[in-house]
Amino acid sequence: MIDDTIAAISTPLGEGAIGIVRLSGPRAVEIASKLFVSAKKRDWINGGSHRLIYGHVVDPETKEMVDEVLLGLMRAPHTYTREDVVEFNGHGGIVPLRRILELALRYGARLAEPGEFTRRAFLNGRLDLAQAESIIDVIRAKTDAGLRLAMSNLRGELSTRVGQFQDQLLGLVARVEATIDFPEEDLEEVTREDLITITGGVLSGVEGLIEQAAGGRLYREGIRAAIIGRPNVGKSSLLNALLREKRAIVTEIPGTTRDVIEEVVNIRGIPVRLMDTAGLRATSDVVEKMGVERSRDALRLADLVLLVLDASTGLTDQDREIIELAGDRKGIILINKSDIGDGRALEREVRPAAGDKPVKIISVETGEGLPDLERTIEELVLGGRVEAADTFLVSNVRHKEALEKCREFLREAREGLLQGRNLDLVAIDLRAAWEALGLITGSTVSEDIVERIFRDFCIGK
Ligand SMILES: Nc1nc2c(ncn2[C@@H]2O[C@H](COP(=O)(O)OP(=O)(O)OP(=O)(O)O)[C@@H](O)[C@H]2O)c(=O)[nH]1
Ligand SMILES: [Mg+2]
Incomplete structure (x- = not known):
C-alpha cells in the first residue's frame, strides 16, 4: 500500500499561459486545503469530485497570496493514479509554481520522482507496463x-x-x-x-x-537520411521541398552549403531526420573542405542515402565516384532538374552503376516526381511492406x-x-x-x- 503523497510541477519550466502543480496520494486533498482558499469560501472539500474550483493559494504562515489558481479536485479511484489527485492550475511562471510546490512539500507532500505518477497508475493496476x-x-x-x-x-x-x-x-x-x-x-x-x-x-x-x-x-524513432551529391545539383533545394520550408540557402553558386543542415521531416508518417550536406568535390577552400568531411560523416551515419544527380549536366566522373562512395548502402538515386535536362537519357546512363538502388527522375523546381519519391522512401524503409502505422503493435x-x-x-x-x-x-x-x-x-x-x-x-x- 502506498501511503505517502507526492507532488511535482507537471508542466515544462518556463513561461507559459498556465502551469500545473500536481499532488497525488491519500493526503492530497488535506494538504491542498491548507494552501487553497476558495474565492467564494465554499466548502469544496466535502463537495463532489472532478470539479474545478476558483480561488487563491495563500501561504498559511505569512498570509501572502501566492497565485490565483483553479484547483482541480479528482478523488480516487477515477484518476490518473487511482489515488486522490489535486491539480493547481496556476499562472505558468517558474516562481509561482515553485512557491506552490514548496508549500505542498512543507505541509506534508514528498517531491515526486520522475514518472512516479504513472508508476503509481501502474502499481495500482490502472495501466500495465506496456501501456x-x-x-x-x-x-x-x-x-x-x-x-x-x-x-x-x-x-x-x-x-x-x-x-x-x-x-x-x-x-x-x-x-x-x-x-x-x-x-x-x-x-x-x-x-x-x-x-x-x-x-x-x-x-x-x-x-x-x-x-x-x-x-x-x-514510426516511433524515425530514420536518418543523408542528401549527398556534387555541388549545385539541388540538394538544399530538395531539403527545402521535402520540409516545405526555405530552410537551407539555395544559390546557383556551387559550394553554397558548407555545413550539415539537419531537419526532421514527416514523410508519410515516418519521422525522417534529413541531413543536407556540402557538395562533394575536391577543393582547396579550407571551410568547404571541412564541410566535405562532414558530408562523409553524415553519409556514414545515415540509414538511407538520397544521392542527387543533375540532368542538365549529365553524368560526370565526380558523380561516378559518389555513387561508388555510397556503395551498397540503402538509398535512392535522384535525377534532378529534369525540367531543363534529359532525365531519361541520364537514367539509362546511370542504371548500370546503380546496383539495386531505385533511380527516380525529379524536378525540385516543378515538383515533378516528389510525391513518388516520398512513397519510394516509405517503401524502402518499411522493406516494401507498406501498412498503416497502427498495424505495427511493437515499436x-x-x-x-x-x-x-x-x-x-x-x-x-x-x-x-x-x-x-x-x-x-x-x-x-x-x-x-x-x-x-x-x-x-x-x-x-x-x-x-x-x-x-x-x-x-x-x-x-
Ligand atoms: N531548373 C532547375 N533548377 C534547380 C532544380 N533544383 C535546384 N535548382 C537550382 O540549382 C541551383 C543549386 O541548387 P542548390 O539546392 O543550392 O544545390 P546544392 O546541391 O545544395 O548545392 P551546394 O550546396 O553548392 O552543394 C539553384 O540555382 C537552384 O535553384 C530543378 O529541379 N530545376
Ligand atoms: Mg546546398
Missing part, C-alpha cells in the same frame, strides 16, 4: 502516425494480444502438467498433436509481432526482446513435443515462454526493470 511505456511515446511522438501507434498501445492493443497468448500458454501448461500428474494415462497421440498445433499457433502469432517490430520502431526494443525470448522457448517446447521429449521439460519451456510475455505487460517483471523504465519519464508525469 505506461506508451505514454512516453505519446508525449514524444513526432508524426501523426507515430501518435496513432502510441495511442493504440495506450489503449492496450498490444497488451490484449500478449494477454491472449499468455492465456493460451497457461492452458497448455495446465494440460501438459495434468498428463505429468497421471503418467499411467500416457499422452495419447491426438493430445500430442493438439499440443503441437496450439504451440505452433502461439509461435506464429509471436513471430508475426516480431516481424512487424522494425516497422513500429520506424519498443524491450518488447521485441521479450517476444524473441518467448519465441526461443516456444521453439524449444515444440521441438520437445515433436521428439517425444519428457513432458516435464516441455512444461518448463512453456512456462518460460509465458514468463517472457509477462515482461511486456509487467506481470512477471522485476522491480529494478520497473524502476529503470519509469526513470525515463519526466518529473511530474
Whole structure:
C-alpha cells in the first residue's frame, strides 16, 4: 500500500499561459486545503469530485497570496493514479509554481520522482507496463502516425494480444502438467498433436509481432537520411521541398552549403531526420573542405542515402565516384532538374552503376516526381511492406526482446513435443515462454526493470 503523497510541477519550466502543480496520494486533498482558499469560501472539500474550483493559494504562515489558481479536485479511484489527485492550475511562471510546490512539500507532500505518477497508475493496476511505456511515446511522438501507434498501445492493443497468448500458454501448461500428474494415462497421440498445433499457433502469432517490430520502431524513432551529391545539383533545394520550408540557402553558386543542415521531416508518417550536406568535390577552400568531411560523416551515419544527380549536366566522373562512395548502402538515386535536362537519357546512363538502388527522375523546381519519391522512401524503409502505422503493435526494443525470448522457448517446447521429449521439460519451456510475455505487460517483471523504465519519464508525469 502506498501511503505517502507526492507532488511535482507537471508542466515544462518556463513561461507559459498556465502551469500545473500536481499532488497525488491519500493526503492530497488535506494538504491542498491548507494552501487553497476558495474565492467564494465554499466548502469544496466535502463537495463532489472532478470539479474545478476558483480561488487563491495563500501561504498559511505569512498570509501572502501566492497565485490565483483553479484547483482541480479528482478523488480516487477515477484518476490518473487511482489515488486522490489535486491539480493547481496556476499562472505558468517558474516562481509561482515553485512557491506552490514548496508549500505542498512543507505541509506534508514528498517531491515526486520522475514518472512516479504513472508508476503509481501502474502499481495500482490502472495501466500495465506496456501501456505506461506508451505514454512516453505519446508525449514524444513526432508524426501523426507515430501518435496513432502510441495511442493504440495506450489503449492496450498490444497488451490484449500478449494477454491472449499468455492465456493460451497457461492452458497448455495446465494440460501438459495434468498428463505429468497421471503418467499411467500416457499422452495419447491426438493430445500430442493438439499440443503441437496450439504451440505452433502461439509461435506464429509471436513471430508475426516480431516481424512487424522494425516497422513500429520506424514510426516511433524515425530514420536518418543523408542528401549527398556534387555541388549545385539541388540538394538544399530538395531539403527545402521535402520540409516545405526555405530552410537551407539555395544559390546557383556551387559550394553554397558548407555545413550539415539537419531537419526532421514527416514523410508519410515516418519521422525522417534529413541531413543536407556540402557538395562533394575536391577543393582547396579550407571551410568547404571541412564541410566535405562532414558530408562523409553524415553519409556514414545515415540509414538511407538520397544521392542527387543533375540532368542538365549529365553524368560526370565526380558523380561516378559518389555513387561508388555510397556503395551498397540503402538509398535512392535522384535525377534532378529534369525540367531543363534529359532525365531519361541520364537514367539509362546511370542504371548500370546503380546496383539495386531505385533511380527516380525529379524536378525540385516543378515538383515533378516528389510525391513518388516520398512513397519510394516509405517503401524502402518499411522493406516494401507498406501498412498503416497502427498495424505495427511493437515499436519498443524491450518488447521485441521479450517476444524473441518467448519465441526461443516456444521453439524449444515444440521441438520437445515433436521428439517425444519428457513432458516435464516441455512444461518448463512453456512456462518460460509465458514468463517472457509477462515482461511486456509487467506481470512477471522485476522491480529494478520497473524502476529503470519509469526513470525515463519526466518529473511530474
Ligand atoms: N531548373 C532547375 N533548377 C534547380 C532544380 N533544383 C535546384 N535548382 C537550382 O540549382 C541551383 C543549386 O541548387 P542548390 O539546392 O543550392 O544545390 P546544392 O546541391 O545544395 O548545392 P551546394 O550546396 O553548392 O552543394 C539553384 O540555382 C537552384 O535553384 C530543378 O529541379 N530545376
Ligand atoms: Mg546546398
